[in-house]
Amino acid sequence: MNAYDNKTALLKSVPRTVMDPPPDGLMYCTVLFLGANMRCILLGVIAAILVAVAALVLACAAITMSTMNKSEDETKRLEDLEKRFRNLEQQLNIQGGVEKPEVSEIRPGDALQISIWTSSGGRKYPAGLAADGNDNTHMYTNRHTNPWWCADLQDIYHIKRVVVTNRMHSEEAIRARATNLRVGVTSTRPQVGENLALDAYTLCEEKPGYMGPIGIVNCPDGVSGQYVIVQFQVANNHMHIAEVKIYGYKETL
Numbered sequence: 001m002n003a004y005d006n007k008t009a010l011l012k013s014v015p016r017t018v019m020d021p022p023p024d025g026l027m028y029c030t031v032l033f034l035g036a037n038m039r040c041i042l043l044g045v046i047a048a049i050l051v052a053v054a055a056l057v058l059a060c061a062a063i064t065m066s067t068m069n070k071s072e073d074e075t076k077r078l079e080d081l082e083k084r085f086r087n088l089e090q091q092l093n094i095q096g097g098v099e100k101p102e103v104s105e106i107r108p109g110d111a112l113q114i115s116i117w118t119s120s121g122g123r124k125y126p127a128g129l130a131a132d133g134n135d136n137t138h139m140y141t142n143r144h145t146n147p148w149w150c151a152d153l154q155d156i157y158h159i160k161r162v163v164v165t166n167r168m169h170s171e172e173a174i175r176a177r178a179t180n181l182r183v184g185v186t187s188t189r190p191q192v193g194e195n196l197a198l199d200a201y202t203l204c205e206e207k208p209g210y211m212g213p214i215g216i217v218n219c220p221d222g223v224s225g226q227y228v229i230v231q232f233q234v235a236n237n238h239m240h241i242a243e244v245k246i247y248g249y250k251e252t253l
Contacts (some may be wrong), residue, residue, distance in 0.1 A: 177234070
């Protein structure tokens with residue numbers, strides 16, 4: 001055996017796993033490379049999906065929290081508003097010895113309005129609901145031009161102030177119907193079902209634009225009468241108010 005044969009025999013004695021790739025070595029390496037890349041791509045896709053799902057969950061949670069916060073803020077705002085109104089009502093009631101006709105003295109028949117709206121379920125909203133001492137109820141009329149509400153005080157009173165509370169717990173667009181508030185006093189009883197002219201009573205005050213949650217109207221000295229008129233100067237719209245408080249004193253001879 002010559003030197004070449006010796007060298008060849010020596011190389012053949014070395015294990016194949018150390019010296020040479022398998023016969024299909026190129027294909028084997030390619031498969032390994034592609035397999036590794038596919039695993040990486042698959043893991044990347046799964047990770048991206050998980051990130052997207054997590055982002056969606058976080059977004060939904062943020063929207064839910066925002067809605068809850070808005071609801072809580074709105075409830076707190078209404079509670080604060082009611083407290084301010086009660087404090088204001090108490091202050092108005094004691095200023096200058098002003099006496100208030102008690103709401104309980106106004107019987108259901110002592111409050112009237114141009115018409116009574118009836119819901120699709122048959123529920124009615126008469127004038128007395130604006131004089132029941134409950135801000136969570138409200139009177140409601142059909143659509144009219146310059147709809148009105150009236151309180152019959154059963155006697156002649158000098159009127160000092162009138163506080164009108166807008167309908168509570170409703171959409172802003174509905175509350176916004178309380179526009180161009182007018183309050184006046186007359187000794188002539190208005191007729192249900194008939195429009196009331198703007199000059200049919202002695203005007204205390206008018207407030208152009210949206211009334212807001214509460215409208216406070218002051219009457220000049222000397223304004224007196226048996227009927228207190230609350231009217232919205234609007235074209236073909238509903239009227240709904242939660243409560244009317246009237247401050248004044250009874251005329252004495």
